[in-house]
Amino acid sequence: MSIMPLRMAEIVSKATIRDVARTAGVSVGSVSRALNGGKNVSVRVARDVAAAAEKLGYQPDFQARSLRTRTTGMVGCLVSDVANPLYASIVQAAEARLREAGLLMVVANTANDPARERAMVAAFRGRRLDGMLVAPGSDENDRAWRELAAGGAPVVILDRDVPHEEDRPWPAVLVDHREGARTATRYLIGLGHRRIALLTPGARMRPGRERIAGFKAAFAEADIDPTGALVCLQESSMDFAQGDALALLRRSQRPTAIIALGTRILAGALRAARDLGLSVPRDLSVISVGDTDLAAVHTPAITALRWSLEDVGRAAAELLLQRLRGTGEGQSRALLPVDLVLRESCVPPTAK
Amino acid sequence: MSIMPLRMAEIVSKATIRDVARTAGVSVGSVSRALNGGKNVSVRVARDVAAAAEKLGYQPDFQARSLRTRTTGMVGCLVSDVANPLYASIVQAAEARLREAGLLMVVANTANDPARERAMVAAFRGRRLDGMLVAPGSDENDRAWRELAAGGAPVVILDRDVPHEEDRPWPAVLVDHREGARTATRYLIGLGHRRIALLTPGARMRPGRERIAGFKAAFAEADIDPTGALVCLQESSMDFAQGDALALLRRSQRPTAIIALGTRILAGALRAARDLGLSVPRDLSVISVGDTDLAAVHTPAITALRWSLEDVGRAAAELLLQRLRGTGEGQSRALLPVDLVLRESCVPPTAK
């Protein structure tokens, strides 16, 4: 144990390609070719270089390589908050796929702040990251997306509609929130509900917009009184959701069913219901948008719209890798399905 | 919109420091000094350089700078799974602090696989990351920690006990799981419970070990039958936890209280209880280790051990920044407190 520090100092070894060249008795160019290309190197050189590299514990310096090759082996990932389970799983899956391909992933949280978004895009570009996965905080942040495009590095958009020039939509992984919301709403209408509230973050972003569209579409196609379709835009904070949900459930004509985004908002809504003494599902049917632990384990178990976050991350990584390799443009957009997982939180409304 | 592509091509601008030098009519050295040092540059040069840089939209190339300065402005973060809420919040908070300091964060998931851990440490080192935040998957993975040390770059350990040489403990952020578990256990014992089960991931890692120690300490100090202290080691998978919990709760002498890690395991335990028709807290008192949404929103709300994941992340980032700046070694370890948040899930056991 005592000699450890010395050995470590050795291992840190600044062994450079020049050292390898010297001990192998060849030129640096040959070493580089032997180690990378493999093309145009004699067996003798290959052997000697390998031996020398091994002996010296040579580790190529990515920084230097990057400078020369203009490629960093790193991609950026820009989301509002990696601690949000919705993003965490996406990030996790994307990282897994990218690592397989030998890439590192840089993450940054934007808190949906456009200025910060721009700053991080600039930072990514300054670091010459090879590409990026981005979930912009708003679909309208004009300046941000222009800067996005300016980088030259491929970008894949996560579940957003970023304005694009006519013929070149952004590569993107999208979730079919519209169809999901429509299915859920149709299901509730089928159970007899006529006053249904949709609690979702604002229409600033695609998921919210699509959900609202699907929600309304279900009412329209059922040909019932559309004033029963209550859209409540939310910030994604639990406290706020709870306050809003309380107000909603105190109305004289309170909704008999709620569809709530399953992160913080669902929690707030359930708390509100509990605080008002409303029993789920007897007094209030509930559908979670997104299948979280909370939804699955809650008593009663909450019926939920489910889509695979892992698939989103994986597909995004795949799309990005495609671009990076430049192998045929291939598919440019993926639309992932949403399923309704039936559980115990929805029943026909009690006649009143 | 049609001229956009051209403008973008311009913005991509390979404007290099040489260009700036030329248009400013000074040498590259002066540009570098003007832009960075600020020291020893005349106002004239400073002005001209600033103007030229502005005009050309000059963005320094971090890669090149890194090569020269041997510093990348990036730190690595190695955890088993960023999608685990326990880590997600830590990562989020650490990233926030590091970004403030102008650093980017690279994340990688190890899935607690020692080989992968080593590979990622090597990758980080090859990329010359300035430092790293690491939560090793095991406290015993000898080889990994040696390689850790070998890098020369500072490392901060997240809530683990990594073997160290006598006089140089690793900088680390630790959570006082022992005291937390002891408090929780004491509380249950105080309520009258005598058979209590602790469901936590194995003793391979510090948090589990410490919790078990605290759990047993509470029994010891209460001077009651220690066979009532049931330690159930778990993998952190919900299904597995549920199966185990089922077996546990079916015992003839089933525990009257459970302390369960609040991620997947708590969910599994609650499901198991529900499946067996056991009511919380009447038939079973429950304490969650870690205060998650699930614990807070569950009906009944689950009493929980709480510590601040944000503080862990922030403190870790702070410790790392300290090392990076080399400003006085300062504190090398942080021990964060754990509180017991009383809710509705614990009552005295029903006489039986």
Place this chain on the structure above:
DNA sequence: GGTTGAATTGGAAACGTTTCCACATTGCGG
């Protein structure tokens, strides 16, 4: 006005790669 020292400045040498280019060396067909 010359001397000195500080403040600025330009030029060039790193940093560690990859890649281009020119040159040897080979093998082969004519």
Place this chain on the structure above:
DNA sequence: CCGCAATGTGGAAACGTTTCCAATTCAACC
């Protein structure tokens, strides 16, 4: 036996910075 293509090889030029060093300017002080 003579080109000639194919193959391997070494040397050097990038890549875009920072930083060292020597040279120049400038002011101030004797």
